Amino acid sequence: MILDGRSAEAIEQAARTLRAAGLVAFPTETVYGLGADAANDAAVAGIFTAKGRPSDHPLIVHVSAGAGQAQAIEHFAQPLPDFARRLVEAFWPGPLTLIVTRQHGVARAAAGGQDTIGLRCPAHPVAQALLVACAAQGVAGLAGPSANRFGRVSPTTAQHVQGEFGDDLLILDGGPCAVGIESTIIDCSRGVPVLLRPGLITRARIEAACGERLRTRQDVGAPDPRASGTLEAHYAPSAKVRLMDAAAIRTALDLLGADARHIAVWSRAELKSRSSHLLQRRMPDDAAAAARLLFAVLREFDAQGVKLIWVETPPDEPAWEGVRDRLQRAAAAG
Numbered sequence: 214m215i216l217d218g219r220s221a222e223a224i225e226q227a228a229r230t231l232r233a234a235g236l237v238a239f240p241t242e243t244v245y246g247l248g249a250d251a252a253n254d255a256a257v258a259g260i261f262t263a264k265g266r267p268s269d270h271p272l273i274v275h276v277s278a279g280a281g282q283a284q285a286i287e288h289f290a291q292p293l294p295d296f297a298r299r300l301v302e303a304f305w306p307g308p309l310t311l312i313v314t315r316q317h318g319v320a321r322a323a324a325g326g327q328d329t330i331g332l333r334c335p336a337h338p339v340a341q342a343l344l345v346a347c348a349a350q351g352v353a354g355l356a357g358p359s360a361n362r363f364g365r366v367s368p369t370t371a372q373h374v375q376g377e378f379g380d381d382l383l384i385l386d387g388g389p390c391a392v393g394i395e396s397t398i399i400d401c402s403r404g405v406p407v408l409l410r411p412g413l414i415t416r417a418r419i420e421a422a423c424g425e426r427l428r429t430r431q432d433v434g435a436p437d438p439r440a441s442g443t444l445e446a447h448y449a450p451s452a453k454v455r456l457m458d459a460a461a462i463r464t465a466l467d468l469l470g471a472d473a474r475h476i477a478v479w480s481r482a483e484l485k486s487r488s489s490h491l492l493q494r495r496m497p498d499d500a501a502a503a504a505r506l507l508f509a510v511l512r513e514f515d516a517q518g519v520k521l522i523w524v525e526t527p528p529d530e531p532a533w534e535g536v537r538d539r540l541q542r543a544a545a546a547g
Contacts, residue, residue, distance in 0.1 A: 215371050218339035218385035228346035230383055231256075231355065236263060238360040238374045239343050240387030241335035243308050243395050243412075244367040244508065245374050246275065246357030250347075251289070254322035257356050261322075263378065266363040271325030272356040273333050273396070273441050277344035278306045282334060288353040289320055289330055296423040297401035303422035305334035306341065308396040308413050312438050323356040329402045329438040339387035358441060359395065360384075364546065366450050366511045369393050373512060393505035394535050398440050399427070407433050409440045411534040413504060448508070448539050449546030450515040452477070456526045456544050459484070465523070466491070477514040480525035492517055496525060500532040507536060511543065 216223035218240060227237045234256035237248045247263065249256040251274040261268045276285035282305070286293070291314040293301070300311060315321075315330040324330040332354075335341065347355060359367040360374040368374045371386035397412030399419065407428045408416065420427050430437050437443075457465070459482035466473060466486045473488035481496045494510055497503045514522050524540055527533040 214380055215375060215384045215386050218387040223385060224342050224346050227343055227383055227385055228350055231347055232350040232352055236382060238382055238384040239340050240385060240390060241337045241340045242390060243392045244369055244390055245360040247360035248355040248357045250352045251320050251323045251354045251356040257322040260356060264363045269325045271327060271331060271439055271441060272323045272358045273310050273331040274320060274323055274354045275344060275357045276332060276334050276354045277348055278334050278341055281348050285353050289316055290314060290332060291316055294401055296406055296425050299423045304414060306336035308392050310396045310398045312400040312402050312440055314402050325439055327438055331440060333396055337387055339385055364447055364449060366448055367508050369508050393507055394539055395442050400438060402438060403433060403435060409437060410442050411538050413535055415531045445545050447542040449543045450511045452515055452519050452522045454522045454524060454544040456524050456540055459525050462523050462525060475520040477519040478523045479510055482525060492519060500536055504536050507539060
């Protein structure tokens, strides 16, 4: 059931559903999330069941902006290190998740049983309205992984979510997501900032905001905490995704000629084919614009029944790191 997320009545209905341990899909600026009361382990179990997601694969908890934010952080997390607080001040609300040390006895299911938990403050006005309404009913934050079956392409519209879960799920419609790929994830639980998942916010901006060098998992000897969206194979459509440079795609299309069928191409380069059956979409030259379209394009190709999706490899530039990460994980699933 899709409801207009701009409606106060819809927000209140969704908040009541969440307070009663139900599930609600809601928009964020990154992708649509499948929400439950993060402090209610039984409600969170419903997310794992609905998605078919392993219960030890942690979820990100979404908290509100404004006056209630500090209280929500204290509810779920132990005191943040100074560099993490600087990141909160610089990028919240926004597409940044921080992995921090969890408060004892709170949100164990959402944390996948770990002593750490992921926190984010989304920028989408519908998400913020829902979080404020939930807080008024005693729900401090919402566990909210992407609203799709586990491992599949993330949804960026309410209709994508409905296609995944049908009409029984309450879905707040906030329009297409403005960012289009999931948040950057920084581990703040080991005394230094460690990049676990790239996103729209670049390394340089993170380092400038927190005043420290951003480490990689190779820089830190201890094992990473488990975090959302960090499996090698993820974000995968039904069709097999292949990353190729423009020259390789051009050569393959020339070899197939008019026989190219059940193939879709997403590229920045203009590529010609003699086949009338080939599906082609142009990838924007701007990384942010490409991120906004990425999951919608993969879903569109799947809906057309293609067997192969050939994607021109994104540039090896900082702005493209998040897009490149999602495409590499989608290709690994094939």
